[in-house]
Amino acid sequence: MNKRSAFLIVVTLLVLFYGVIYPNFFLVNLSLQRNGAFTLANYREVLSQGIVLEAIVNSIGLSVFTVLLCAIVGVPLAFLFERFDFPGRRVFAALAALPLVLPPLVGTVAFIFLYGESGILAHSIQNLFGLQAPPWSLQGWAALLFFHTYTMYPFFYVLTGAGLRRIDASLAEAARGLGASPIVVLRRVLLPQLTPSLIAAGLLTFMTSMASFSAPLLFGGNVRVLTLEIFTARQRGDAVMAVTETVVLAIISLAALIFFQRYEGTRKFAAAAMKGAPRRRAAIASGKARVLATILAILFAIVLVLPVATLVLVSFAREGSWTTQTLPPAYTVANYIRLFSEPLAFEVFVNSLLMSAIAAVAALLWSFCVVTLLVRRGRGKLFDEGWRRLLSLLVLIPWALPGTVVAVSIAEAYGGLSSFPGSFVLVGTFWILPVVYFLRFMPLVVRALQASMEQLDPALDEAAGSLGARAWQRFTRVTLPLVWPGAVAGTLLAFVIALGEYVASVLIFVPANRPISIAIASELRDFNLGAAAAYGVVLIVIISISMVAAGKLEKMR
Amino acid sequence: MTNDKRKMTSLLSLKNISRSFGSTRAVADVSLDVEQGEFFGLLGPSGCGKTTTLRMIAGLEKPDSGTIQFQNTDITNLPAERRGFGMVFQNYALFPHLNVFENVAFGLRARHAAKAEIGERVTSALELVQLPGYEKRAVDELSGGQQQRVAIARAIAIEPALLLFDEPLSNLDVSLREETRHELRELVTRLGLTAVYVTHDQEEAYALCDRISVMVGGRLMQTGEPRELYEHPSDIVVARFLGRNNLIKAMRVSSSNASDGEFKTLEGGHTLRFPIRYSDLSPLDQPVFLGIRPEHVQLHANGTTEAQTENSLRGNIREIVFAGATSTVRVDAAGLLLEALVLRPTGLTIDQECTVVLPQDRLTLLQNQRG
Numbered sequence: 001m002n003k004r005s006a007f008l009i010v011v012t013l014l015v016l017f018y019g020v021i022y023p024n025f026f027l028v029n030l031s032l033q034r035n036g037a038f039t040l041a042n043y044r045e046v047l048s049q050g051i052v053l054e055a056i057v058n059s060i061g062l063s064v065f066t067v068l069l070c071a072i073v074g075v076p077l078a079f080l081f082e083r084f085d086f087p088g089r090r091v092f093a094a095l096a097a098l099p100l101v102l103p104p105l106v107g108t109v110a111f112i113f114l115y116g117e118s119g120i121l122a123h124s125i126q127n128l129f130g131l132q133a134p135p136w137s138l139q140g141w142a143a144l145l146f147f148h149t150y151t152m153y154p155f156f157y158v159l160t161g162a163g164l165r166r167i168d169a170s171l172a173e174a175a176r177g178l179g180a181s182p183i184v185v186l187r188r189v190l191l192p193q194l195t196p197s198l199i200a201a202g203l204l205t206f207m208t209s210m211a212s213f214s215a216p217l218l219f220g221g222n223v224r225v226l227t228l229e230i231f232t233a234r235q236r237g238d239a240v241m242a243v244t245e246t247v248v249l250a251i252i253s254l255a256a257l258i259f260f261q262r263y264e265g266t267r268k269f270a271a272a273a274m275k276g277a278p279r280r281r282a283a284i285a286s287g288k289a290r291v292l293a294t295i296l297a298i299l300f301a302i303v304l305v306l307p308v309a310t311l312v313l314v315s316f317a318r319e320g321s322w323t324t325q326t327l328p329p330a331y332t333v334a335n336y337i338r339l340f341s342e343p344l345a346f347e348v349f350v351n352s353l354l355m356s357a358i359a360a361v362a363a364l365l366w367s368f369c370v371v372t373l374l375v376r377r378g379r380g381k382l383f384d385e386g387w388r389r390l391l392s393l394l395v396l397i398p399w400a401l402p403g404t405v406v407a408v409s410i411a412e413a414y415g416g417l418s419s420f421p422g423s424f425v426l427v428g429t430f431w432i433l434p435v436v437y438f439l440r441f442m443p444l445v446v447r448a449l450q451a452s453m454e455q456l457d458p459a460l461d462e463a464a465g466s467l468g469a470r471a472w473q474r475f476t477r478v479t480l481p482l483v484w485p486g487a488v489a490g491t492l493l494a495f496v497i498a499l500g501e502y503v504a505s506v507l508i509f510v511p512a513n514r515p516i517s518i519a520i521a522s523e524l525r526d527f528n529l530g531a532a533a534a535y536g537v538v539l540i541v542i543i544s545i546s547m548v549a550a551g552k553l554e555k556m557r
Numbered sequence: 558m559t560n561d562k563r564k565m566t567s568l569l570s571l572k573n574i575s576r577s578f579g580s581t582r583a584v585a586d587v588s589l590d591v592e593q594g595e596f597f598g599l600l601g602p603s604g605c606g607k608t609t610t611l612r613m614i615a616g617l618e619k620p621d622s623g624t625i626q627f628q629n630t631d632i633t634n635l636p637a638e639r640r641g642f643g644m645v646f647q648n649y650a651l652f653p654h655l656n657v658f659e660n661v662a663f664g665l666r667a668r669h670a671a672k673a674e675i676g677e678r679v680t681s682a683l684e685l686v687q688l689p690g691y692e693k694r695a696v697d698e699l700s701g702g703q704q705q706r707v708a709i710a711r712a713i714a715i716e717p718a719l720l721l722f723d724e725p726l727s728n729l730d731v732s733l734r735e736e737t738r739h740e741l742r743e744l745v746t747r748l749g750l751t752a753v754y755v756t757h758d759q760e761e762a763y764a765l766c767d768r769i770s771v772m773v774g775g776r777l778m779q780t781g782e783p784r785e786l787y788e789h790p791s792d793i794v795v796a797r798f799l800g801r802n803n804l805i806k807a808m809r810v811s812s813s814n815a816s817d818g819e820f821k822t823l824e825g826g827h828t829l830r831f832p833i834r835y836s837d838l839s840p841l842d843q844p845v846f847l848g849i850r851p852e853h854v855q856l857h858a859n860g861t862t863e864a865q866t867e868n869s870l871r872g873n874i875r876e877i878v879f880a881g882a883t884s885t886v887r888v889d890a891a892g893l894l895l896e897a898l899v900l901r902p903t904g905l906t907i908d909q910e911c912t913v914v915l916p917q918d919r920l921t922l923l924q925n926q927r928g
Contacts, residue, residue, distance in 0.1 A: 459650035462617050465637040466644040467664030467715055474638075477663070481654045 004471065008369045015366055016394045018422070019439045023413035024250075024397070027405075030412055031244040042244040052229060052245065059226040060252065062141075063209040066148040070205050071198070073149055074156025077300070082164040085281040086290050088297040095304045097158055099151045101543050102308070103500025105214040105517050106536040107151055109524060110307035112138065112218060113314045113533065115146070120310060124326040139221035147215045150307075152208055156201040163197030164190075203260040210253050211402030213503040218524075226252075227404045227503065234408070234507060246408040250401050257400050308540065315533035322529065335534040345519065345531075349538070352516040355430075356498035359437035363445040364491045366438075370395060370446050375453045399443035406440050407504035430513045436504050441494035448490020452483040485556040492550040496543040568593040568751055569614065569719060574623035576609055583609040584620070585775040591719075591753060596745055598766030599755045602798060606775040608723055611755045615721050616640045627719070638667075643712030644721040648728065649704045651696040657683070657707055658692035664715035682710040685744060702733050709741070713748065720745065722754040726761065738764055759799055763787070771795050788850070793923040796848045803854065803895050804923070805829075805847040818922065820847060825893030827870050831917040846923040853919035854897035856886060857912045858904050868915040877902050888913055 034041045046052050081093050099107065113119050117134040125135045167190065175189045176182075213227040220228065226249045233242035284290045315335055317328030339345050374388055398406050414426035426432040456479065464474040502517035509518050516535055523532040567590035576584040584606040591597045599607040612618040614625060616637030624633045632640060643664075651660050661679045670678075683689050686706035696704060705725060712720060725741075726734045742765050745752050756762050762769050763783040770780040778795045779786060790796035793804065807820040807829065818833040823844060872890035884902045888895045890913055897913065905911070 457648065457650060459646045459648060460652060462615075462637070463644065463646055463650035463711075464652075464663065464667070465617065466615055466640075466642060466721075467667055467711065468638050468641065469663070469667040470638055473667050477666075478652060 008372055011366070011369045012373055012391070016391075019435070020394050020397050022420070023409035026413040027243055027250075027409040028247055030240070031247045034240070042240055043248075046241060046244045046248070051224065055224045055226045055229045055245075056248065056252070058223055059210060059249070062144060062148070062212075062223070062225060063206045063256075065145055066152060066209040067202050067205045069145055069149045070153040070156050071202070074153040074201070075160050075198070077153075078157050078160035078164060080293065080296075082161045083281060084293065085283045086293040086297070088294045088301075089281075092297040092301045092304075095301050097154045098304050098308070100154045100158075101496065101547055102151065103497075103502065103517065103536075103539060103543075104151065104212065105502040105520055106311070106500060106539055107307060108147065108214040108218045109520060109532055109536055110311040111143075111147055111150075111215075112524075113529065114307050114310040115143075116219070118324075120326060123324065127324075127326050138219045140219075140223050143219045143221070144212075144215055144223060147219075148209055148212065150303075152205045155204040155208070156198070159197040159201040159204075160194060163194045167193050199260055199263060203257065206256050206260070207253060207400060207402075210249070210256065211404065211503065213404065213506075227402060230404050230408065231507065239412070242408060243412060246405050250405045253401055253405070311533050311536050311540070313533075314529055315537045317530045317533070319528055319530050332530075335530040336538075338531065339534050339538065348514055348516050348519040348535075351513050352499055353542075355434045355437060355513060355515065356495050356501075358434040359441060359498050360445070360491045360495035362434075362438050363442035363494055364449075364487060366442060367446040367449045367487065367490075371449045371453050374446075374450055395443055395446050398439040399441075403436075403440055403501070403503035404507065407436055407507040410436055410439070411508050427508065428510055430510070432508050432510070433505060433513045433515065436508065437498040437501060440501070440504065441498055444494045444497070445487065445490045448493070449483060449487040452486030453479075455486075456482055485553040489550040489553040492546045492553075496546045499542060500539055567591060568595075568628060569753070570626040571610070571614070572624045572626070574610065574613060574620045574625065576606075576613060576618060576620050582775050584613070586623075587772070587775075587777045588623075589770055589777060589780060591751060594749060594751055596742065596752045596754065596765055596767045598762040598769035599753065599772060600759060600762040600769050601757065601772035603757055605772045607755045607757075607772045610772070611721055611723055611753060614719075614753060615642055615644050640719075641715065641717060642719040642721055643715055643717030645705075645708050645712050645723065645725045647724045649708040649725075651704055651707055651711075653696060655696070656692070657688070657694045657696060657699070660696060660707055661711045661714050663711060668715070678714050679710075682714040683707075685713065685748075686710045687740075701729055702737060705729060705737060709744070713744075713750070717750070720750045720752040722752060722756075724756055725754075727756075727758070734761075741765065771798065773798060788919070789921045790848060791921075791924055793846050793848070796846075796921070796923055801851055801896065803849045803851060805849070805893065805895075806844055807847050808844055809841055820845075822847075822893055825870070825891040827890065827893060829868050829915060829920065831868070831920040833922050848921045848923050849915055849919050850898075851885065851896040852883075852898040853916060854895055855914040855916065856888065856897045856899060856905070857914070859910045859912060866914055867917055868920070870913045870915070872911050872913045874905055874907055874909045874911055877905060877907060 031042055032038055032040065077096070081089055081096070102110075111119075115121055115138050117137040117139075119138070122134040122136060125131070126133075171189055171193070172185050175185045180188065211227065212225070213231070216223065216225045216228045217231070226245060230242050230245045230249065233239075233245060284293055314322075314328060316331045316333065318330040318332045318334070321330040322328035339349075370391070374392060410432065411427055414424060414432070416427075417423050417425060426435060460478055460482070461474055464478045469477065500517060501515065502521070505515050505517055506521070509515060516539055520532050520535045523529075523535065569591040571587055571589050574584055574587045575582065587606075587610055589597075599610060601607045609618060613620050616632070616635060616639075620633065624631055626632065627640070652663065655663065658679055661682050662675050665675045665678060679692070680689070683691060686709050688703060688706050688710065691699070691703070691707075696707060699707065705728075708725070722741075726737055729737060738761060754762070754765055756765075766783060768780060768782055769786055771778045771786060773794045779791045786795070787799055790799055790802075796802045796804065806823045808823065810819050810821050810828075818831060820829045821827070822829065829847065870890040870893070872888040872895070874886060875889050875894075876885075876887040878885045878887075879902075883898050883900055886897045886899055886902060886905060888897060888911065895913055899905070
């Protein structure tokens, strides 16, 4: 093993140890301690409380129903837009993934403005029919499931679409040739082929729903979920309770991860050999069906865009002017001026941009260490298969765990100096948020870089070697120019998600690092709706620019 | 880089090289020598370990055991970038982010060559592969044949001490393959380079190489000049791999003269005589295989042979298969089935009696899977 490899391994292991292994171990250990003794008493106490059990059931139930609803919405849409062509298809297809880049808190705020009991829709119905009270309230199960479906159906839509594109068209044609009806083809040929995509989408949806915090906080009503329970336990200063609940949440999430991956492993899916003609989208022949499909697409596009449009509208509303009218009556740009002129408001932007940038760049640099160890093929292989699996598992853990868990584990492990060697304090400092952002979103960067690296033909590196290029020359002159678009695209994604991060931030932020999401929540609490919306809009603009840049980079690969 | 003097010792020498991947032995105890200025072929079916052997010569793979010597220096543990061998990869491995000029200049830049020298050498390398003026092109704009030439230019631009080819023509279509083959041989000879060339295509190996090693199942079966391999395969596996062959199961029967083998075929019970080397003497009454190429089997319609020659058998024509330039005739000689290749099957009909002659100098005694 040469010096360079040793350096890579040391850096990788240090980060994984201090960022993943130690905090999680600390957390579990803490949950098993009471008065210095090793005991299960905390769990007995937590699990004997009706409210906690209810939260566990609610969290799991919410996630299961979210998965089902998202599948019901996302899969047919993917079929419609991937298999058929009709006017308006492109418009919707371009918008379909929009909710994915909307920070959950911003989406929640937009929903309150649009669908809330004093939102635009409720007001317009109330004013139209002269009702005494708002026709509904955005509360409880229905509100949560509605919001979850809106924000998470793209997992099913995008992954099913990708799966459909990968399926060899000749498979369906062969089945038809053997006398199978279209329904049989769908059930016996297409759906089995789609299973990996559906499992992946189900997993993503379940985990995201399990970790969901903003929506239960703002319109969960009496539906208490685990993330919320942990938050309130910490707010009341009941650290032991919070830690124990956090471990329970972590266990449920990891169990779901294992469950989904197990299922994936039980079935074999032949990689479609992409030969022959790729499937073309069929034009819908019937005139009525075409009109129907087009209207459907337009309606969906409106549903998708409406929350964002509402946010933009409200961001221009004069503070305090919007009461019982359908739409805000008075408009101004004062909200935006305040955002950029008031030092406190501006500082929030600086904080978020700085912390997200630090986290994203650190993730990019570190991912080169990890990925070099993960994908190194052929000569100089450092790890065997087992070690590589363990390594990728450790990298994946912070992503699989809800943000709440990551935040609590770091806050507890680095809350004060301990006897542990190399111990340091993060709680109360500026650095705690960049560190948590880094841990939560580095798996995205590692994944993106790993994908780029794996696409790289190993013969290129070998060719460079046979032409006399040393390791460093091969890296800078061959590997780096070929993988950086993918890596930077992944980094931008991590950056924009960190920018709107709320779940973890709300647990551990300090005045020195107050991020945008915290500012939005506090403006909302003070009924400064315009200001909250304006923050959201600026966030969306930054995210959109970054995503367009990331998309351009992806195409360069 | 001219071979003014042929050295007494070989340029490249592999000694007892082995390499395993997991539990599969990809290369087992391979030893071979390549002379200065030689075009050396490694021929074998896919998965026989020839590419692994080449990669070990290139330094891209380390042998588990054995040594590799180049100009009498042990290079077994020398990394690829310090060997100075040019390699042409099967998929060309051109750098997609660099244009043609930069691809060819890559090795020179890695050596920090002067700018003027780089320009000069790239230009001359591109001229050698008949791609002058292509410097500014992106590699993905080029056809397969052109990419192939760029890959060769890139390898020769560093003035390699040894040029390695890993099935470089297998991605080209047939007509282009034959044309490129010819140019490649000419180029290597003109530059006085030594080349090791891996291929599974025996015709390609015959046309290009001065000497060929046949590899099967990770072992080196036989090394020799193309003609020698074709006509006198030492081994049944080699004989099977190198084109169609009549394999005759026989037993050596007693013989007064040790260098004159006398065999009795198990099918048909014919007696065949031909000279064999003393070292090849197989034990008596042990089944062995004799080989003869279909084109060396002589066929005479009855009555046309004047005298009874050695190794002539009576047979009956069973099948005549027309295949363009030649025809294959299948003959049943009292239970021994033989194939003969004839230019024109005139005068031959099915079910006709005939005489089959197996010339003494064409018959080969085949070893049965050594080791």
